[in-house]
Amino acid sequence: MTPVPDSPYARALGERIDELHPRLRAYFSAVPDGAVGIGEGVFHVVGTPRRWLWPVLRVLERRRVVAGVWERDVPFRVENRTIASRAIGERTFRFTRGPWVMRDAVALTRHGRVLDELGEPGLIAACFDVDVRDGALHLTSRAVGVRLGRLRIRVPRLIAPVVRLTERFDDAIDRQQVALTIDAPLLGRVYEYRGDFEYRVPHIAEVPRTAEKEQSA
Structure with missing residues (x-):
């Protein structure tokens, strides 16, 4: 049987992966060949209430990066796969106006950080530091880049947005x-x-x- 390669998150964390909550260790480990990781739940909020930003975000929405909305209690489904040592994710948001899909692909950089390419085809890329605190995974972006044709242009630090992601497991609600x-x-x-x-x-x-x-929605 061919061994399953480690996920980029597992390789970035090394031995620190054991500090994650056991259910998170399963989530951030590689998905075996022939399987798919499926998450189903509800986003309590999605988007931004700043309506003047929506036209800009909807340009990115068409490229599967972020959505120009502000909605509450949005059902969603995520499908995770491991392909060529990359973590491939597809999230379907069920907005009131219909379903919308966000796509990303996560790889490991030579510096031991995770690189998340969002949208089609990898329109936005963010490089993250990875940390574990109290059993939860924390990602904080160090750099953000934009693809223009074949070029990847780094957004200057002074104007670059900061992306933060936290994943934790709540035993009280088992979610x-x-x-x-x-x-x-x-x-x-x-x-x-x-x-x-x-x-x-x-x-x-x-x-x-x-x-x-x-x-295709």
Whole structure:
């Protein structure tokens, strides 16, 4: 049997992965071949209440990066796979106006940090420091870049947004919790989502094929 390669998160953390809550260790480990990680839950908030930002965000929305909305209690589904040692994620948000899909791919940099490429085709990239505190995983961006054609241009630090992601497990409700924030210099909070979900890793043959297949939404 071919061994499953470590996920980029596991390689970035090294021995510190044992400090994660056991349910988070399963989430941030590699998904075996022939399986898919599935999370289903609700985002309590998604987007930004600053409506003047929505036209800008909707440009990114069309590229599967972020959505130009401000909604509460949004059902969502995440599907995780490990492909060529990268963590590939697809999140379907069920907004009131219809489903929308966000895509990303996470790899390990030569400096031992995680690089998350968001959208199509990797339009935005953020490089993160990885930390574990009280059993939770914390990611904080060190650099953000934008793809222009074949070029990757780093956003100058003085104007670069800061992305923070926290994943923890709440034993009291037996659900995983996630919170992401994006803060820009001078503007403050420009985007966020937070919610909770249940997660499992079934064999792909056990996952019903739905007629909806909302990737194209």
